[in-house]
Amino acid sequence: MTGKKSPWNDLGEFIRAQRELANLSLRQLAEMTKVSNPYLSQVERGLYKPSAEVLKSIAGALQISAETMYNQAGLLDDDAGTKGHDAGRVEQAIHGDSRLSKDQKDTLLRIYRGFIERP
Amino acid sequence: MTGKKSPWNDLGEFIRAQRELANLSLRQLAEMTKVSNPYLSQVERGLYKPSAEVLKSIAGALQISAETMYNQAGLLDDDAGTKGHDAGRVEQAIHGDSRLSKDQKDTLLRIYRGFIERP
DNA sequence: AGCATCTGCTTGGTATACTTAGCACGCATC
DNA sequence: GATGCGTGCTAAGTATACCAAGCAGATGCT
Structure with a gap:
Protein backbone atom coordinates (compact mmCIF):
# COMPACT_ATOMS: atom_id res chain seq x y z
CA MET A 1 0.00 0.00 0.00
CA ALA A 73 -17.23 12.15 -6.52
CA GLY A 74 -17.72 12.05 -10.28
CA LEU A 75 -21.44 11.49 -9.94
CA LEU A 76 -22.38 14.70 -11.66
CA ASP A 77 -20.69 16.42 -14.54
CA ASP A 78 -20.90 20.06 -13.61
CA ASP A 79 -20.82 20.96 -17.30
CA ALA A 80 -23.41 18.40 -18.34
CA GLY A 81 -26.39 20.69 -18.22
CA THR A 82 -24.77 23.64 -19.88
CA LYS A 83 -22.61 22.18 -22.62
CA GLY A 84 -25.00 22.88 -25.45
CA HIS A 85 -26.76 19.61 -24.68
CA ASP A 86 -30.48 19.75 -24.82
CA ALA A 87 -30.95 16.29 -23.36
CA GLY A 88 -32.28 16.55 -19.85
CA ARG A 89 -32.74 20.30 -19.87
CA VAL A 90 -36.47 20.37 -20.40
CA GLU A 91 -36.93 17.37 -18.18
CA GLN A 92 -34.90 18.92 -15.43
CA ALA A 93 -36.81 22.17 -15.67
CA ILE A 94 -40.14 20.36 -15.51
CA HIS A 95 -39.07 18.37 -12.49
CA GLY A 96 -37.77 21.47 -10.81
CA ASP A 97 -40.92 23.51 -11.31
CA SER A 98 -42.64 23.56 -7.95
CA ARG A 99 -45.84 24.94 -9.44
CA LEU A 100 -46.51 21.66 -11.23
CA SER A 101 -48.10 18.67 -9.52
CA LYS A 102 -46.57 15.26 -9.97
CA ASP A 103 -49.30 14.24 -12.41
CA GLN A 104 -48.78 17.39 -14.44
CA LYS A 105 -45.05 16.76 -14.55
CA ASP A 106 -45.60 13.19 -15.70
CA THR A 107 -47.99 14.35 -18.39
CA LEU A 108 -45.66 17.01 -19.73
CA LEU A 109 -42.70 14.66 -19.70
CA ARG A 110 -44.65 11.95 -21.53
CA ILE A 111 -45.69 14.38 -24.25
CA TYR A 112 -42.20 15.83 -24.50
CA ARG A 113 -40.63 12.42 -24.85
CA GLY A 114 -43.21 11.45 -27.42
CA PHE A 115 -42.14 14.46 -29.49
CA ILE A 116 -38.47 13.67 -29.13
CA GLU A 117 -38.85 10.06 -30.25
CA ARG A 118 -40.85 10.65 -33.40
CA PRO A 119 -40.12 14.12 -34.79
CA MET B 1 -44.18 -9.73 0.30
CA ALA B 73 -33.95 8.79 -5.95
CA GLY B 74 -34.00 11.39 -3.20
CA LEU B 75 -30.32 12.13 -3.60
CA LEU B 76 -30.84 15.74 -4.62
CA ASP B 77 -33.46 18.17 -3.43
CA ASP B 78 -34.77 19.61 -6.64
CA ASP B 79 -35.62 22.88 -4.92
CA ALA B 80 -32.22 23.25 -3.32
CA GLY B 81 -30.56 25.52 -5.81
CA THR B 82 -33.46 26.73 -7.84
CA LYS B 83 -35.94 28.05 -5.31
CA GLY B 84 -37.37 31.25 -6.63
CA HIS B 85 -36.03 30.63 -10.11
CA ASP B 86 -38.86 28.44 -11.33
CA ALA B 87 -40.47 31.11 -13.43
CA GLY B 88 -39.37 30.91 -17.02
CA ARG B 89 -37.15 27.88 -16.56
CA VAL B 90 -39.39 25.38 -18.30
CA GLU B 91 -40.29 27.85 -21.02
CA GLN B 92 -36.64 28.66 -21.65
CA ALA B 93 -35.72 25.02 -21.82
CA ILE B 94 -38.50 24.23 -24.26
CA HIS B 95 -37.51 27.13 -26.50
CA GLY B 96 -33.91 26.05 -26.43
CA ASP B 97 -34.51 22.41 -27.25
CA SER B 98 -33.34 21.94 -30.82
CA ARG B 99 -35.03 18.57 -31.10
CA LEU B 100 -38.48 20.12 -30.93
CA SER B 101 -40.23 21.66 -33.91
CA LYS B 102 -41.93 25.00 -33.59
CA ASP B 103 -45.34 23.35 -33.46
CA GLN B 104 -44.21 20.97 -30.77
CA LYS B 105 -42.79 23.84 -28.76
CA ASP B 106 -46.04 25.75 -29.04
CA THR B 107 -48.01 22.70 -27.97
CA LEU B 108 -45.84 22.02 -24.95
CA LEU B 109 -45.87 25.65 -23.87
CA ARG B 110 -49.65 25.84 -24.22
CA ILE B 111 -50.12 22.78 -22.04
CA TYR B 112 -47.56 23.97 -19.52
CA ARG B 113 -49.19 27.37 -19.21
CA GLY B 114 -52.57 25.75 -18.86
CA PHE B 115 -51.25 23.77 -15.91
CA ILE B 116 -49.69 26.79 -14.27
CA GLU B 117 -52.84 28.92 -14.50
CA ARG B 118 -55.23 26.41 -13.03
CA PRO B 119 -53.48 24.00 -10.67
C1' DA C 1 -45.59 -30.17 -34.19
C1' DG C 2 -40.38 -28.57 -33.28
C1' DC C 3 -37.02 -25.05 -32.91
C1' DA C 4 -35.04 -20.44 -32.22
C1' DT C 5 -35.26 -16.10 -30.19
C1' DC C 6 -36.76 -12.83 -27.02
C1' DT C 7 -38.68 -11.59 -22.59
C1' DG C 8 -38.75 -11.06 -17.37
C1' DC C 9 -37.53 -13.26 -13.44
C1' DT C 10 -35.42 -16.73 -9.54
C1' DT C 11 -31.62 -18.33 -7.01
C1' DG C 12 -27.20 -18.80 -5.15
C1' DG C 13 -22.85 -16.52 -5.09
C1' DT C 14 -19.33 -12.60 -4.74
C1' DA C 15 -17.67 -8.04 -3.56
C1' DT C 16 -18.09 -3.88 -1.39
C1' DA C 17 -20.25 -0.67 1.89
C1' DC C 18 -20.46 0.06 6.54
C1' DT C 19 -20.49 -1.28 11.65
C1' DT C 20 -18.76 -2.78 16.24
C1' DA C 21 -15.22 -3.68 19.54
C1' DG C 22 -11.09 -2.36 20.78
C1' DC C 23 -6.04 -0.69 20.34
C1' DA C 24 -2.37 2.83 20.55
C1' DC C 25 -1.13 7.38 20.97
C1' DG C 26 -1.26 12.30 22.59
C1' DC C 27 -2.50 15.55 25.94
C1' DA C 28 -4.18 17.40 30.38
C1' DT C 29 -4.74 16.95 35.22
C1' DC C 30 -3.69 15.36 39.80
C1' DG D 1 4.13 8.66 38.17
C1' DA D 2 -1.23 7.30 37.29
C1' DT D 3 -5.60 8.36 35.34
C1' DG D 4 -9.04 10.17 32.14
C1' DC D 5 -10.36 11.84 27.81
C1' DG D 6 -9.97 12.70 22.98
C1' DT D 7 -8.01 11.25 18.66
C1' DG D 8 -7.41 8.18 14.44
C1' DC D 9 -7.20 3.73 13.14
C1' DT D 10 -7.31 -1.93 12.76
C1' DA D 11 -9.70 -6.09 12.23
C1' DA D 12 -13.54 -9.04 12.19
C1' DG D 13 -18.32 -9.16 11.28
C1' DT D 14 -22.91 -7.98 8.92
C1' DA D 15 -25.83 -6.29 5.26
C1' DT D 16 -26.65 -4.85 0.81
C1' DA D 17 -25.42 -4.07 -4.04
C1' DC D 18 -24.88 -6.54 -8.03
C1' DC D 19 -23.67 -10.71 -10.92
C1' DA D 20 -23.90 -15.36 -13.40
C1' DA D 21 -26.47 -19.35 -14.51
C1' DG D 22 -30.56 -20.81 -15.71
C1' DC D 23 -35.86 -21.28 -15.79
C1' DA D 24 -40.49 -20.47 -17.81
C1' DG D 25 -43.37 -18.24 -20.94
C1' DA D 26 -44.49 -15.82 -25.35
C1' DT D 27 -43.80 -15.23 -30.17
C1' DG D 28 -42.43 -16.24 -34.85
C1' DC D 29 -40.85 -19.35 -38.37
C1' DT D 30 -40.43 -23.82 -40.77
Whole structure:
Protein backbone atom coordinates (compact mmCIF):
# COMPACT_ATOMS: atom_id res chain seq x y z
CA MET A 1 0.00 0.00 0.00
CA THR A 2 3.05 2.24 -0.19
CA GLY A 3 2.02 5.18 -2.32
CA LYS A 4 -0.79 3.11 -3.84
CA LYS A 5 -3.40 5.44 -5.13
CA SER A 6 -7.03 4.29 -5.19
CA PRO A 7 -9.61 5.85 -7.51
CA TRP A 8 -11.24 7.54 -4.54
CA ASN A 9 -8.19 9.30 -3.10
CA ASP A 10 -9.09 12.71 -4.46
CA LEU A 11 -12.55 12.47 -2.96
CA GLY A 12 -11.20 11.34 0.38
CA GLU A 13 -8.66 14.14 0.45
CA PHE A 14 -11.39 16.62 -0.39
CA ILE A 15 -13.56 15.39 2.47
CA ARG A 16 -10.66 15.50 4.95
CA ALA A 17 -9.69 18.99 3.87
CA GLN A 18 -13.25 20.24 4.32
CA ARG A 19 -13.55 18.53 7.69
CA GLU A 20 -10.33 20.08 8.91
CA LEU A 21 -11.41 23.48 7.62
CA ALA A 22 -14.56 23.05 9.66
CA ASN A 23 -12.43 22.09 12.70
CA LEU A 24 -14.25 18.82 13.28
CA SER A 25 -12.80 15.53 14.50
CA LEU A 26 -13.79 12.28 12.83
CA ARG A 27 -15.93 11.43 15.85
CA GLN A 28 -17.73 14.74 15.68
CA LEU A 29 -18.41 14.33 11.98
CA ALA A 30 -19.52 10.76 12.64
CA GLU A 31 -22.09 11.98 15.15
CA MET A 32 -23.39 14.61 12.79
CA THR A 33 -23.61 12.26 9.82
CA LYS A 34 -24.63 9.10 11.68
CA VAL A 35 -21.80 7.32 9.85
CA SER A 36 -19.22 5.40 11.89
CA ASN A 37 -15.93 7.20 12.50
CA PRO A 38 -13.72 4.31 11.37
CA TYR A 39 -15.58 4.23 8.08
CA LEU A 40 -15.16 7.96 7.64
CA SER A 41 -11.46 7.50 8.28
CA GLN A 42 -11.32 4.81 5.62
CA VAL A 43 -13.24 6.98 3.18
CA GLU A 44 -10.84 9.88 3.76
CA ARG A 45 -7.90 7.56 3.05
CA GLY A 46 -9.47 6.39 -0.17
CA LEU A 47 -10.11 2.82 0.97
CA TYR A 48 -13.80 2.85 0.05
CA LYS A 49 -16.11 4.91 -2.07
CA PRO A 50 -19.13 5.90 -0.05
CA SER A 51 -22.68 5.78 -1.30
CA ALA A 52 -24.47 8.91 -2.40
CA GLU A 53 -26.47 8.86 0.83
CA VAL A 54 -23.29 9.00 2.88
CA LEU A 55 -21.88 11.71 0.61
CA LYS A 56 -25.06 13.71 1.01
CA SER A 57 -24.92 13.39 4.77
CA ILE A 58 -21.28 14.43 4.88
CA ALA A 59 -22.02 17.37 2.60
CA GLY A 60 -24.81 18.51 4.89
CA ALA A 61 -22.64 18.28 7.99
CA LEU A 62 -19.80 20.21 6.33
CA GLN A 63 -22.24 22.72 4.85
CA ILE A 64 -21.31 21.92 1.28
CA SER A 65 -24.01 21.52 -1.34
CA ALA A 66 -24.85 17.97 -2.40
CA GLU A 67 -24.13 18.99 -6.01
CA THR A 68 -20.59 20.03 -5.12
CA MET A 69 -20.01 16.77 -3.32
CA TYR A 70 -21.40 14.68 -6.17
CA ASN A 71 -19.25 16.59 -8.65
CA GLN A 72 -16.23 15.81 -6.54
CA ALA A 73 -17.23 12.15 -6.52
CA GLY A 74 -17.72 12.05 -10.28
CA LEU A 75 -21.44 11.49 -9.94
CA LEU A 76 -22.38 14.70 -11.66
CA ASP A 77 -20.69 16.42 -14.54
CA ASP A 78 -20.90 20.06 -13.61
CA ASP A 79 -20.82 20.96 -17.30
CA ALA A 80 -23.41 18.40 -18.34
CA GLY A 81 -26.39 20.69 -18.22
CA THR A 82 -24.77 23.64 -19.88
CA LYS A 83 -22.61 22.18 -22.62
CA GLY A 84 -25.00 22.88 -25.45
CA HIS A 85 -26.76 19.61 -24.68
CA ASP A 86 -30.48 19.75 -24.82
CA ALA A 87 -30.95 16.29 -23.36
CA GLY A 88 -32.28 16.55 -19.85
CA ARG A 89 -32.74 20.30 -19.87
CA VAL A 90 -36.47 20.37 -20.40
CA GLU A 91 -36.93 17.37 -18.18
CA GLN A 92 -34.90 18.92 -15.43
CA ALA A 93 -36.81 22.17 -15.67
CA ILE A 94 -40.14 20.36 -15.51
CA HIS A 95 -39.07 18.37 -12.49
CA GLY A 96 -37.77 21.47 -10.81
CA ASP A 97 -40.92 23.51 -11.31
CA SER A 98 -42.64 23.56 -7.95
CA ARG A 99 -45.84 24.94 -9.44
CA LEU A 100 -46.51 21.66 -11.23
CA SER A 101 -48.10 18.67 -9.52
CA LYS A 102 -46.57 15.26 -9.97
CA ASP A 103 -49.30 14.24 -12.41
CA GLN A 104 -48.78 17.39 -14.44
CA LYS A 105 -45.05 16.76 -14.55
CA ASP A 106 -45.60 13.19 -15.70
CA THR A 107 -47.99 14.35 -18.39
CA LEU A 108 -45.66 17.01 -19.73
CA LEU A 109 -42.70 14.66 -19.70
CA ARG A 110 -44.65 11.95 -21.53
CA ILE A 111 -45.69 14.38 -24.25
CA TYR A 112 -42.20 15.83 -24.50
CA ARG A 113 -40.63 12.42 -24.85
CA GLY A 114 -43.21 11.45 -27.42
CA PHE A 115 -42.14 14.46 -29.49
CA ILE A 116 -38.47 13.67 -29.13
CA GLU A 117 -38.85 10.06 -30.25
CA ARG A 118 -40.85 10.65 -33.40
CA PRO A 119 -40.12 14.12 -34.79
CA MET B 1 -44.18 -9.73 0.30
CA THR B 2 -47.79 -9.45 -0.79
CA GLY B 3 -48.36 -5.79 -1.52
CA LYS B 4 -45.36 -4.92 0.62
CA LYS B 5 -44.06 -1.57 -0.44
CA SER B 6 -40.33 -0.96 -0.21
CA PRO B 7 -38.85 2.53 0.09
CA TRP B 8 -37.57 2.27 -3.46
CA ASN B 9 -40.80 1.40 -5.23
CA ASP B 10 -41.36 4.88 -6.60
CA LEU B 11 -37.88 4.97 -8.04
CA GLY B 12 -38.28 1.53 -9.56
CA GLU B 13 -41.62 2.45 -11.09
CA PHE B 14 -40.10 5.63 -12.49
CA ILE B 15 -37.27 3.70 -14.13
CA ARG B 16 -39.64 1.11 -15.59
CA ALA B 17 -41.95 3.78 -16.92
CA GLN B 18 -39.07 5.59 -18.60
CA ARG B 19 -37.71 2.36 -20.03
CA GLU B 20 -41.09 1.42 -21.46
CA LEU B 21 -41.52 4.90 -22.86
CA ALA B 22 -38.17 4.43 -24.57
CA ASN B 23 -39.37 1.04 -25.89
CA LEU B 24 -36.41 -0.86 -24.47
CA SER B 25 -36.38 -4.36 -23.01
CA LEU B 26 -34.51 -5.09 -19.81
CA ARG B 27 -31.83 -6.85 -21.80
CA GLN B 28 -31.39 -3.88 -24.11
CA LEU B 29 -31.12 -1.50 -21.20
CA ALA B 30 -28.71 -3.90 -19.51
CA GLU B 31 -26.43 -3.82 -22.56
CA MET B 32 -26.54 -0.05 -22.73
CA THR B 33 -25.88 0.42 -19.03
CA LYS B 34 -23.53 -2.53 -18.46
CA VAL B 35 -25.75 -3.51 -15.52
CA SER B 36 -27.15 -7.04 -15.38
CA ASN B 37 -30.72 -7.45 -16.54
CA PRO B 38 -31.88 -9.43 -13.48
CA TYR B 39 -30.60 -6.66 -11.29
CA LEU B 40 -32.39 -4.04 -13.34
CA SER B 41 -35.56 -6.10 -12.97
CA GLN B 42 -35.09 -6.19 -9.22
CA VAL B 43 -34.41 -2.46 -9.10
CA GLU B 44 -37.61 -1.77 -11.06
CA ARG B 45 -39.59 -3.90 -8.60
CA GLY B 46 -38.14 -1.99 -5.67
CA LEU B 47 -36.12 -4.89 -4.28
CA TYR B 48 -32.87 -2.93 -4.19
CA LYS B 49 -31.80 0.66 -4.30
CA PRO B 50 -29.06 1.08 -6.87
CA SER B 51 -25.91 3.09 -6.38
CA ALA B 52 -25.55 6.53 -7.89
CA GLU B 53 -23.24 5.07 -10.55
CA VAL B 54 -25.93 2.69 -11.67
CA LEU B 55 -28.53 5.46 -11.57
CA LYS B 56 -26.27 7.66 -13.65
CA SER B 57 -25.77 4.93 -16.19
CA ILE B 58 -29.48 4.25 -16.44
CA ALA B 59 -30.16 7.96 -16.78
CA GLY B 60 -27.68 8.19 -19.62
CA ALA B 61 -29.21 5.24 -21.46
CA LEU B 62 -32.73 6.60 -21.07
CA GLN B 63 -31.59 10.13 -21.97
CA ILE B 64 -32.60 11.60 -18.65
CA SER B 65 -30.27 13.98 -16.87
CA ALA B 66 -28.39 12.61 -13.89
CA GLU B 67 -29.91 15.40 -11.80
CA THR B 68 -33.40 14.27 -12.67
CA MET B 69 -32.57 10.72 -11.75
CA TYR B 70 -30.94 11.69 -8.47
CA ASN B 71 -33.95 13.84 -7.62
CA GLN B 72 -36.17 10.84 -8.21
CA ALA B 73 -33.95 8.79 -5.95
CA GLY B 74 -34.00 11.39 -3.20
CA LEU B 75 -30.32 12.13 -3.60
CA LEU B 76 -30.84 15.74 -4.62
CA ASP B 77 -33.46 18.17 -3.43
CA ASP B 78 -34.77 19.61 -6.64
CA ASP B 79 -35.62 22.88 -4.92
CA ALA B 80 -32.22 23.25 -3.32
CA GLY B 81 -30.56 25.52 -5.81
CA THR B 82 -33.46 26.73 -7.84
CA LYS B 83 -35.94 28.05 -5.31
CA GLY B 84 -37.37 31.25 -6.63
CA HIS B 85 -36.03 30.63 -10.11
CA ASP B 86 -38.86 28.44 -11.33
CA ALA B 87 -40.47 31.11 -13.43
CA GLY B 88 -39.37 30.91 -17.02
CA ARG B 89 -37.15 27.88 -16.56
CA VAL B 90 -39.39 25.38 -18.30
CA GLU B 91 -40.29 27.85 -21.02
CA GLN B 92 -36.64 28.66 -21.65
CA ALA B 93 -35.72 25.02 -21.82
CA ILE B 94 -38.50 24.23 -24.26
CA HIS B 95 -37.51 27.13 -26.50
CA GLY B 96 -33.91 26.05 -26.43
CA ASP B 97 -34.51 22.41 -27.25
CA SER B 98 -33.34 21.94 -30.82
CA ARG B 99 -35.03 18.57 -31.10
CA LEU B 100 -38.48 20.12 -30.93
CA SER B 101 -40.23 21.66 -33.91
CA LYS B 102 -41.93 25.00 -33.59
CA ASP B 103 -45.34 23.35 -33.46
CA GLN B 104 -44.21 20.97 -30.77
CA LYS B 105 -42.79 23.84 -28.76
CA ASP B 106 -46.04 25.75 -29.04
CA THR B 107 -48.01 22.70 -27.97
CA LEU B 108 -45.84 22.02 -24.95
CA LEU B 109 -45.87 25.65 -23.87
CA ARG B 110 -49.65 25.84 -24.22
CA ILE B 111 -50.12 22.78 -22.04
CA TYR B 112 -47.56 23.97 -19.52
CA ARG B 113 -49.19 27.37 -19.21
CA GLY B 114 -52.57 25.75 -18.86
CA PHE B 115 -51.25 23.77 -15.91
CA ILE B 116 -49.69 26.79 -14.27
CA GLU B 117 -52.84 28.92 -14.50
CA ARG B 118 -55.23 26.41 -13.03
CA PRO B 119 -53.48 24.00 -10.67
C1' DA C 1 -45.59 -30.17 -34.19
C1' DG C 2 -40.38 -28.57 -33.28
C1' DC C 3 -37.02 -25.05 -32.91
C1' DA C 4 -35.04 -20.44 -32.22
C1' DT C 5 -35.26 -16.10 -30.19
C1' DC C 6 -36.76 -12.83 -27.02
C1' DT C 7 -38.68 -11.59 -22.59
C1' DG C 8 -38.75 -11.06 -17.37
C1' DC C 9 -37.53 -13.26 -13.44
C1' DT C 10 -35.42 -16.73 -9.54
C1' DT C 11 -31.62 -18.33 -7.01
C1' DG C 12 -27.20 -18.80 -5.15
C1' DG C 13 -22.85 -16.52 -5.09
C1' DT C 14 -19.33 -12.60 -4.74
C1' DA C 15 -17.67 -8.04 -3.56
C1' DT C 16 -18.09 -3.88 -1.39
C1' DA C 17 -20.25 -0.67 1.89
C1' DC C 18 -20.46 0.06 6.54
C1' DT C 19 -20.49 -1.28 11.65
C1' DT C 20 -18.76 -2.78 16.24
C1' DA C 21 -15.22 -3.68 19.54
C1' DG C 22 -11.09 -2.36 20.78
C1' DC C 23 -6.04 -0.69 20.34
C1' DA C 24 -2.37 2.83 20.55
C1' DC C 25 -1.13 7.38 20.97
C1' DG C 26 -1.26 12.30 22.59
C1' DC C 27 -2.50 15.55 25.94
C1' DA C 28 -4.18 17.40 30.38
C1' DT C 29 -4.74 16.95 35.22
C1' DC C 30 -3.69 15.36 39.80
C1' DG D 1 4.13 8.66 38.17
C1' DA D 2 -1.23 7.30 37.29
C1' DT D 3 -5.60 8.36 35.34
C1' DG D 4 -9.04 10.17 32.14
C1' DC D 5 -10.36 11.84 27.81
C1' DG D 6 -9.97 12.70 22.98
C1' DT D 7 -8.01 11.25 18.66
C1' DG D 8 -7.41 8.18 14.44
C1' DC D 9 -7.20 3.73 13.14
C1' DT D 10 -7.31 -1.93 12.76
C1' DA D 11 -9.70 -6.09 12.23
C1' DA D 12 -13.54 -9.04 12.19
C1' DG D 13 -18.32 -9.16 11.28
C1' DT D 14 -22.91 -7.98 8.92
C1' DA D 15 -25.83 -6.29 5.26
C1' DT D 16 -26.65 -4.85 0.81
C1' DA D 17 -25.42 -4.07 -4.04
C1' DC D 18 -24.88 -6.54 -8.03
C1' DC D 19 -23.67 -10.71 -10.92
C1' DA D 20 -23.90 -15.36 -13.40
C1' DA D 21 -26.47 -19.35 -14.51
C1' DG D 22 -30.56 -20.81 -15.71
C1' DC D 23 -35.86 -21.28 -15.79
C1' DA D 24 -40.49 -20.47 -17.81
C1' DG D 25 -43.37 -18.24 -20.94
C1' DA D 26 -44.49 -15.82 -25.35
C1' DT D 27 -43.80 -15.23 -30.17
C1' DG D 28 -42.43 -16.24 -34.85
C1' DC D 29 -40.85 -19.35 -38.37
C1' DT D 30 -40.43 -23.82 -40.77
